[in-house]
Amino acid sequence: MEVLSDSKFNSPATRLSENRSYAILGTGALGGFYGARLQQVGLDVHFLLRSDYEYVKKHGLFIESPDGSFRLSHVNAYRNVLDVPPCDVVVVALKTTQNNLLRQMLPSLVKDNSVVLVLQNGLGVEEDVAAIVGSNRVMGGLCFTCNDKVAPGHIRHLRYGVITLAEYACNYLTCGITERMLQVKSDFESAGVLIQLAEDLLLARWKKLICNIPFNGLTVVLNATIKDLISDVHTRALIEQMMQEMVAVAAAYGRAIADDYIEKRLKFIAKMGPYRTSTKIDFDQRRSLEVEAIFGKPLRAAQQAGLDTPQLAMLYRQLKFLDTYYCTNQAIAVLSH
Numbered sequence: 001m002e003v004l005s006d007s008k009f010n011s012p013a014t015r016l017s018e019n020r021s022y023a024i025l026g027t028g029a030l031g032g033f034y035g036a037r038l039q040q041v042g043l044d045v046h047f048l049l050r051s052d053y054e055y056v057k058k059h060g061l062f063i064e065s066p067d068g069s070f071r072l073s074h075v076n077a078y079r080n081v082l083d084v085p086p087c088d089v090v091v092v093a094l095k096t097t098q099n100n101l102l103r104q105m106l107p108s109l110v111k112d113n114s115v116v117l118v119l120q121n122g123l124g125v126e127e128d129v130a131a132i133v134g135s136n137r138v139m140g141g142l143c144f145t146c147n148d149k150v151a152p153g154h155i156r157h158l159r160y161g162v163i164t165l166a167e168y169a170c171n172y173l174t175c176g177i178t179e180r181m182l183q184v185k186s187d188f189e190s191a192g193v194l195i196q197l198a199e200d201l202l203l204a205r206w207k208k209l210i211c212n213i214p215f216n217g218l219t220v221v222l223n224a225t226i227k228d229l230i231s232d233v234h235t236r237a238l239i240e241q242m243m244q245e246m247v248a249v250a251a252a253y254g255r256a257i258a259d260d261y262i263e264k265r266l267k268f269i270a271k272m273g274p275y276r277t278s279t280k281i282d283f284d285q286r287r288s289l290e291v292e293a294i295f296g297k298p299l300r301a302a303q304q305a306g307l308d309t310p311q312l313a314m315l316y317r318q319l320k321f322l323d324t325y326y327c328t329n330q331a332i333a334v335l336s337h
Helices: 031-040 051-057 098-105 127-134 179-190 203-219 228-233 233-252 261-274 278-283 291-303 310-336
Strands: 021-025 044-048 059-064 070-072 076-080 088-090 110-118 137-151 154-165 195-197
Touching: 021 031, 031 044, 031 059, 031 070, 031 088, 031 137, 031 154, 031 179, 051 076, 051 110, 088 098, 098 127, 098 291, 110 291, 127 137, 154 179, 154 203, 179 195, 179 291, 195 261, 195 291, 203 228, 203 233, 203 261, 203 278, 203 291, 203 310, 228 233, 233 261, 233 291, 278 310, 291 310
Parallel strands: 021 044, 021 088, 044 076, 059 154, 088 110, 110 137, 154 195
Antiparallel strands: 059 070, 137 154
């Protein structure tokens, strides 16, 4: 497959076409939910699937939500990426553990003025995409939602759903608000999805990692829910230590986090109840964990800045062990049979 480069796409971010089409790479709890919402209001959406393809092709998608459940009896479902038509907005909603597939997926999907919207957790995920399609064809999206795929073609949305949207530039330079951000915002908000626009993608990613790292990691290693962790004095203190480590790393890269940010986030998260994080769901189902994107890259960023982050370092090593012995090895054993 052709790898597109910045030399081919070296103009500033441009407007998208007026009647925008969307490709969803990864029709799981996240991609399936947002893609279905976009199709529900009449947008042209194309879904790439793997294990659920036969079911979704026949039965469509069902979204269970407190905001109103609905079924799409017919969706544009594809098993082969080469069958998906090029689209204006290509949404990457795969787990980062599958990013090795993007070099085969993306080139055939983008048009000259397409944008690739990366809806993934972790640090530096836009860089993987930029290496394929060019940095000015990439936008980052940080999702704040509680979703789970409970059965083939059946996605349960529990609460929230807001997306923070920001442009990507090489070395995570601040881009400001662009016209195409406003266009994507318009599409999602027509579908009832709240969009917050951010001028600095790297700052937005560090802010989310401040929460993702302790809660996604500790729910796995301690076999606990968010409510369990935040209600106990000992684990709450550990969470705050991890959060402070990330504030320090973000500052080392020129991104200052407000002094009251941690306390505000903890108060917000305390209202979420006994929710399982995406990493905990993956672990319970023995799927490969997103250890490198969410934990490994921030740890290496801290080391490169000369900072000691002992809590993150321990959590990373614990998760690597659990991922190897309970997820990766089990997957290999299943495949070998």
